[in-house]
Amino acid sequence: MSDHQAVLAAGEQIAEWLGALDIALFNAGTCEYLDARHFDMALVERVFTPNLFGTLYGVEAALPLLRAARREGKPARLAATSSASAYLPLPRAEAYGASKAAVSYFLESLRLDLHQEGIDVSLIHPGFVKTPLTDRNDFPMPMQVTADEAAEAIIAGLAKGRLDIHFPRRFTYIVKCLGILPPALRRWIGPRMTRQTKEHS
Numbered sequence: 001m002s003d004h005q006a007v008l009a010a011g012e013q014i015a016e017w018l019g020a021l022d023i024a025l026f027n028a029g030t031c032e033y034l035d036a037r038h039f040d041m042a043l044v045e046r047v048f049t050p051n052l053f054g055t056l057y058g059v060e061a062a063l064p065l066l067r068a069a070r071r072e073g074k075p076a077r078l079a080a081t082s083s084a085s086a087y088l089p090l091p092r093a094e095a096y097g098a099s100k101a102a103v104s105y106f107l108e109s110l111r112l113d114l115h116q117e118g119i120d121v122s123l124i125h126p127g128f129v130k131t132p133l134t135d136r137n138d139f140p141m142p143m144q145v146t147a148d149e150a151a152e153a154i155i156a157g158l159a160k161g162r163l164d165i166h167f168p169r170r171f172t173y174i175v176k177c178l179g180i181l182p183p184a185l186r187r188w189i190g191p192r193m194t195r196q197t198k199e200h201s
């Protein structure tokens, strides 16, 4: 997903095999946490490249296939996995959270432009899901769900045509509410929500 030409070539191959897609879901992503004392642009690029640009390479490759489905009179849906972290900036999540917030903003904006073509856009905002990605985390992950539970929530949300698929709901509603608090309150709460780098704790 980080190789633009490879993703476009995959789209062309799918066009040859299937002709059209009624759904394209982009889920690949990675997470690394920034230590602000050692601002590391290489880390930021390692996170943004698959999370944001990889997703957008996929969108570019998928759009002609989704449009082909519409021409055949079928429904067409674009979907991407963002993260509940897009709702609320957290410590050390500068790169990851911003890459996911960018995915959410980009696709929400694209939703408005694709609406007249009958192509819908769903965003998936998971809380913590137990996967190899979160097994690396060194902080408590409240209300973590299993990968099977996450998959069920995503499939159910897509089947219902939900635009914002977020789970587990108790967790994501709390995060959404915290995300709309005034900045000074978020500055007070944020550091208390995750473990800091050793020297900060």
Ligand SMILES: NC(=O)c1ccc[n+]([C@@H]2O[C@H](COP(=O)([O-])OP(=O)(O)OC[C@H]3O[C@@H](n4cnc5c(N)ncnc54)[C@H](OP(=O)(O)O)[C@@H]3O)[C@@H](O)[C@H]2O)c1
Binding pocket: 001, 002, 027, 028, 029, 030, 031, 050, 054, 081, 082, 083, 084, 125, 126, 127, 128, 129, 130, 131, 132, 133, 134
């Ligand atoms: N787990 C969570 O709590 C959580 C919460 C919110 C959002 N998410 C998002 O959910 C998605 C899946 O995460 P996960 O928890 O399942 O992580 P994971 O266990 O690390 O799996 C990530 C998947 O993405 C693939 N991938 C990563 N970079 C890629 C690239 N450049 N090209 C192609 N494939 C690539 C990986 O392939 P390889 O195995 O081949 O490397 C792997 O299949 C990610 O977008 C993540 O940000 C996860």
